[in-house]
Amino acid sequence: MSVLALHRMATTIQIRDLLRPHIARQTVSSPLNKLRQKGLVDYTVLPQSNRTRVWYLTSEGARLARDFPALRGRPPSPINSATAASLKTPHTLTVVRTHLAFAADARRLGHEHGPWDWIPEVAHSIGEGERLVADAVMYYTILNGAQRRKLRAFVEVDRTTMGSERLARKLIEYARLFQYEAQPVGQRSPATSGPAWLRWYPVFPRVHFVLTGASRTRLGDRISDLQAMVAHHPLVAAFAREVPLGAAVLEDIEHHGPTQATWTPLSGGDPRPWIDL
Numbered sequence: 001m002s003v004l005a006l007h008r009m010a011t012t013i014q015i016r017d018l019l020r021p022h023i024a025r026q027t028v029s030s031p032l033n034k035l036r037q038k039g040l041v042d043y044t045v046l047p048q049s050n051r052t053r054v055w056y057l058t059s060e061g062a063r064l065a066r067d068f069p070a071l072r073g074r075p076p077s078p079i080n081s082a083t084a085a086s087l088k089t090p091h092t093l094t095v096v097r098t099h100l101a102f103a104a105d106a107r108r109l110g111h112e113h114g115p116w117d118w119i120p121e122v123a124h125s126i127g128e129g130e131r132l133v134a135d136a137v138m139y140y141t142i143l144n145g146a147q148r149r150k151l152r153a154f155v156e157v158d159r160t161t162m163g164s165e166r167l168a169r170k171l172i173e174y175a176r177l178f179q180y181e182a183q184p185v186g187q188r189s190p191a192t193s194g195p196a197w198l199r200w201y202p203v204f205p206r207v208h209f210v211l212t213g214a215s216r217t218r219l220g221d222r223i224s225d226l227q228a229m230v231a232h233h234p235l236v237a238a239f240a241r242e243v244p245l246g247a248a249v250l251e252d253i254e255h256h257g258p259t260q261a262t263w264t265p266l267s268g269g270d271p272r273p274w275i276d277l
Helices: 002-007 012-019 026-037 059-065 082-109 164-179 216-232 234-240 250-256
Strands: 041-045 053-057 118-127 130-144 147-158 206-211 245-249
Touching: 002 012, 002 053, 002 059, 002 082, 002 118, 012 026, 012 053, 012 082, 026 041, 041 082, 053 059, 053 082, 082 118, 082 130, 082 147, 082 250, 118 164, 130 164, 147 164, 164 206, 164 216, 164 234, 206 216, 206 250, 216 234, 216 245, 245 250
Parallel strands: 147 206, 206 245
Antiparallel strands: 041 053, 118 130, 130 147
């Protein structure tokens, strides 16, 4: 239930792979069916699939999950009907796929990144009444003997459903967030000055674009458009000098792993692992 509350929806196999990837599918499907009988979860069936079930919390399940320790400060949003679930399903499941690629790699390498280290749909104000909503914020700790390296990333998942220019404009929004300073009521003290993002992050998270849903040529063109935005937009160019930016194809990070040289730096250069952008 915590996985569904955090990720909004997931297939049976995705839930298994997030929690215990080496167990049998029935070990997950049996308790899911019991939860459905209690009215806490429900599912919709993916169209054009072999009866693949996509699970989500009901209103009663979301109410109960609000008190779970793993969800403290992240109140779940129920999905009230199979119709509503089906409308949100393709993008949400692709975001879960992206998380699974990082989680599997971390498990293989002995790094720290689990089901609760990926927060979908994180919103931040960028001023003028506008908000930036990241598809996910990822927390990841690299373990190298006694050394620990903590990394954070905003993750944008692109299924090629929006125009390339609209995708590239997300970089402007992130650059605005990087510079945005909230203006509190009354006189501002030096102790509260500085960018608003410091309220949540000690270091501004890197920004990763994960692309899928089109031919290699088209995906390559979209990555080129992201690089052009970095090269030609003054605000984004300044932002890129301070924050690592990269893009990769989802199928590549699923097949090879995110820590392989599958990421294109948006500031230019050869492909490299995401941790080395």
